[in-house]
Amino acid sequence: MKKMLVVLLAALMLVLSVTAYADDEPIHLTLWTFQELHLSLYREMLDKWNADPANPKLDIDMQVMDYEDMHNKLTIALQTGEGAPDITEIEISMYANYLKGDIQLAALNEYVEPIEDHLVMSRLNNYARDGKYYGIDHHIGATVMFYNTEILEEAGINYKDIKTWDDFHEAGKTVLEKTGKPMTTWESSDCWSIYPIVSQHGGDWLTWDNEVVMDSDVVIDTLAFMKSMLEDGTAIPAPGGFHHAEEYWGWMNAGGCATVSMPFWYLNRFTDYMPDLAGKMKVVPLPTWADGKGHKSSQMGGTGVSVVATSPNADVAKAFIAFATLTFDGNVNTWKLLGFDPILMDVYGAPEMMEPNKFFDYYGDEIFDEMATVLDDIPDTAITDMYPTATDIVKSQMAYDLCYSDKSAEEIAKECADQLRSMID
Amino acid sequence: MKLSSSAKKQESVFGHKAVPYLFIAPFIIFFIIVYLYPFFQTILMSFQRIDGPNHITWIGTSNYTKLFKDRNFSQSLMTTFRYAIWDVIILTTVPLIVACILNSGYVKFSAFFKSVFFIPALTSTIVAGIVFRLAFGTLDTSIANRVLALFGKPPRDWLMHADSANFVLILLTLWRWMGVNIVYYISGLQAIPPELYEAAQIDGANALQKFFYVSLPGVKPVLIYVITITVLGGFAMFTESVALFTQKYAGGIGRTIVGYMYQVGFYKSNLGMASAVGIVLLIIVLTVNLIQLIAMGFFRKEN
Secondary structure: OHHHHHHHHHHHHHHHHHHHOOOOOOEEEEEEEOOHHHHHHHHHHHHHHHHOOOOOOEEEEEEEOOHHHHHHHHHHHHHHOOOOOOEEEEEHHHHHHHHOOOOOEOOOHHHHHHHHHHEOHHHHHOOEEOOEEOOEEOOOOEEEEEEEHHHHHHOOOOHHHOOEHHHHHHHHHHHHHHHOOOOEEEOOOOOOOHHHHHHHOOOOOEOOOOOEOOOOHHHHHHHHHHHHHHHOOOEEEOOOOOOOOHHHHHHHHOOOOOEEEEEHHHHHHHHHHOHHHOOOEEEEEOOEOOOOOOOOOOEOOOEEEEEEOOOOOHHHHHHHHHHHHOOHHHHHHHHHHHOOOOOEHHHOOOHHHHOOOHHHHHHOOOHHHHHHHHOOOOOOOOOOOOHHHHHHHHHHHHHHHHHHOOOOHHHHHHHHHHHHHHHOO | OHHHHHHHHHHHHOOOOHHHHHHHHHHHHHHHHHHHHHHHHHHHHOOEEEOOOOOEEEOOOHHHHHHHHOHHHHHHHHHHHHHHHHHHHHHHHHHHHHHHHHHOOOOOOHHHHHHHHHHHHHOOHHHHHHHHHHHOOOOOOOHHHHHHHHOOOOOOOHHHOHHHHHHHHHHHHHHHHHHHHHHHHHHHHHOOOHHHHHHHHHOOOOHHHHHHHHHHHHOHHHHHHHHHHHHHHHHOOOHHHHHHHOOOOHHHOOOOHHHHHHHHHHHOOOHHHHHHHHHHHHHHHHHHHHHHHHHOOOOOOOO
């Protein structure tokens, strides 16, 4: 009797499992992110993926966690080999932590290499080790300048006349004199003021061999320039310490300051948190350096989308993220839904990109007119395993000293560089 | 017959000697798994470099030497010490005075005041941190700067300078934990027999003398307890500073030793060095607490 029951049960399970894997049952994947915004892109691209009968049906459980939480959970999941998702997003300053030891992320070369010439490769290099690409970014994060035209007009300045950083400083003096408002703000507790401008000027914190170049002449020159603006009041430390502080948003929204330089992804911070400036803000590439050094822009921040190598569905997960982030369609949607500057160069100038959206409403139609001209001149940044330590020093030491200490640019750079050197084995 | 044999069997399994161990077993098991094992594991990890599950290298004391070279470590140590000292001074004395006043019988609605002082302890630290961060914000319009303006003082960047940031941090802790300490003290004060106060009254003692010669000796055991947990809390403080400084710690301001440990362990993914920080913190807290307990006569045998 018991034997019969066991056989029956086994038969039942067999039937059930066969039906479970029959054609219509979708493959279940888990995706972790700390940025809820990105989900709209995945949802849109998942619908498109499933609409194509050639693709295996997917069902993705998208989980949004707090930034620290998600990275901690991921570290622990990968270290213990238990509970990791299939697809995960990893923030750029944390990425190097996951490229230590046995890399537990899947290489995406089969999707990246065929279209190398069409991608802004400096972005992909951030997430690469030994020629293998482990992550794909949603955006370039080209640093741009946001101008409040209302304040500039009050001071009689046309933002289009500002070509170099010296022009920018001179214009700042006029703005301060005519309106009493500062030209710009520097962050005192984050890296988005110093790092983009240093990188654009041709500097960096480390080389790919972990050699510290934080106190190079370029870094010192850049810091000296930023300090000179603080000294004459054309720049002030950002209220709240950084450009994502509630205090800063309220103050900027009320017309506290004429400009801010931030990476392109800051577009949606204006539309979401500073609605009163709609129609007044213009977004253009950064001023350039009069000494002829450096580049037109710099690529900053970002999130690498990666596949966990041990996932049983790694192959289909790779195919899906390539579909969502490397295709023409995916990149157009990256702009339309997320407001990012896509990494696929083909989309710039395409009519699909010009369809009206909230960003064109806010900044006007000419967003991409000049943007396209900087794509070919964006420097690499060295994202080594010491990168998290380097950015931490920039955030907590360099930015603070720049804004609040009496130290000279050279002293600041030297102290920070020595600190970083002492942390490298 | 059957009954007695089973009873005998039971006794042999749960004999008189075994029963106590059985009762404390859940705690012991819990203690071994959750406290003792991690404790020894941490000591072990502090001598290792951990790059993943299969990439553990024994590096001797290198974590410790690197730690003592790190400017941020010494700075966090200083921040923690400074905070802990002020924390102990303020958080043991102010609640004691308030408790004495509330307990003196001269205050009307003392039950109401007790609950008012206690309510902040029930709020979320994160919420309290956000409120304090905005109240002590950079802008001229923040509450603290408005108050300064009333006295004709210029506005200041409260959280961007070490001294004022420490002040705000102490204020936040005081606001949040005063009620708890008041409750401890009141329970200690109420245990003092009223006859002692009456006798003091007859001897002609004034309020101050009553406080120093009756109340203070009476609450001494509670005082020792409060100081011990305040020292511990002061050195292990983390949530308050995270809530106030959102882990940014510009210029290292507000980064406590536990905040530093967290950054090293999780942000920089260096669990070996974070373990070393933990061990150093353990040694410091243990030393400070031992000194304090010996000084207060905790280990002296009761006469």
